[in-house]
Amino acid sequence: MTGSRWATVRSGRLAVGTAPLAGLYEPVSAAAAADTLEAAWAGGVRLFDTAPHYGAGLAERRLGEFLRGRSRDGYTVVTKVGRLLVPGRAAHDEEGFVGGPSDLVRVRDYSADGVRRSLEESLTRLGLDRVDVALIHDPDDHWDEAVAGAFPALARLRDEGVVRAIGAGMNQSAMLARFVRETDVDVVLVAGRYTLLDREAAAELLPLCAERGVGVLVGGAFNSGILADPNPGARFNYAPADPAVLGRARAMQRLCAAYGLPLAAAALQFPLRHPAVSAVVAGVRSAAEIREDLALLEVPVPEELWAALNDL
Incomplete structure (x- = not known):
């Protein structure tokens, strides 16, 4: 059941992550957000990841405005x-x-009533009558409430056709693996835990998803930017990178350069090499960034480079 549900939803190798369009770290104008989404659409992107958390609803409103009038x-x-x-x-x-x-302020609520209210408000902001995928967002300290309240509520909404697939999205893999083992999720979004620098998800989560036919979206392929531009001051997992991590990233950059390739190309393509991974979610804030990401996905990366990167 699970695998067949996700197979009807999956929509390309690249998803636009809308957090930057809602002012993550720096403001983005409405015009720039619209231009970014237009460039993604022109490039063939049809998968969009958003959340109420992103800009306190701003990301959903901007995405909804862009999608208005499209099939x-x-x-x-x-x-x-x-x-x-x-x-x-x-x-x-x-x-x-x-x-x-x-x-507006954000209040954590993983109850069944909270889930229904959250989704209703998201549909209003998006201007849609349904969403394709609904994920339980960052329930790190709320497992009991999420599994007793949020998940059953999402399962009912899936049965009602309000959503087509359900799951969870987190910055860790251990609890996502628990969702896969103990509930009937269709898809998970794991951010920052299956990258060139951090392969935590490969130990349990990805094999488990492959075995059970659960779709995997991978966010944070650049680990907050360090794998796109590993210069002093780069961020890793939302914080300034420590010298050891920065050193590894710079070593990877030198290795890619020896092959005439940008590190960013290897970073963006790396998650897609795993058979369990359906798509990468790239957070972008400009039309130039999404065009660059689309180009990076097409850069040929030789197998010997992948093998060398695995040794770093």
């Missing part, structure tokens, strides 16, 4: 549940988002 069967939208947006004023920008609404 509903012509694209795939992934959104998330687990954070409700409620009236209030945050003391500071949450997790690096700037430029979003200042009168």
Whole structure:
């Protein structure tokens, strides 16, 4: 059952991650966001990943505005549940988002009622009558509530046709593997844990997904930027990279350069080499970035380079 459900949803090797379009680390204008999405569409991208958390609803609104008037069967939208947006004023920008609404705060809620409310509000912001995929977002400290409340609620919504596939999205692989073992998820999104620098997901999560026919989306292929540009000050997993990690990334960059290739090409293509991985989710903030990512996916990478990178 699970594998067949995901097979009806999967939509290309590259997904646009909309967090940067909602002001992750720096503001992005509405015009620049629209241009980015237009460039992705022109490049053949039809898979879009968003969440209420991204810019306190800004990412969903911008994506919805872009998709308005396009054939509903012509694209795939992934959104998330687990954070409700409620009236209030945050003391500071949450997790690096700037430029979003200042009168909403995020409240964790993995209850069944919270899931239904979250999805209803997401559909309103997106201007859609359904989403294709709904993921439980970052339930790291909320397993009991997520498995008792959020998952059964999503399963009912799947049965009702409000969503086509369900799962979880996290920055760790251990709990995602637990979801795969203990629930009937269709897909998982693992961010930053299957990259050239961090292969945590390869130990258990990816083999388990392959065995059970669960789709895998991989986010954070550049590990917050260090695998795109490993210069001093680069970020790794949302924080400044320590010298050891920076040294590994720079060694990989030199190795790729010896083959006449950019490190970013190997970083973006690496997750797709695993048979369990359906697509990579690339967070982009400009039309130039999405065009570059599309070009990077087409750069030929020789097998001997992959073997050499595995040794670093």
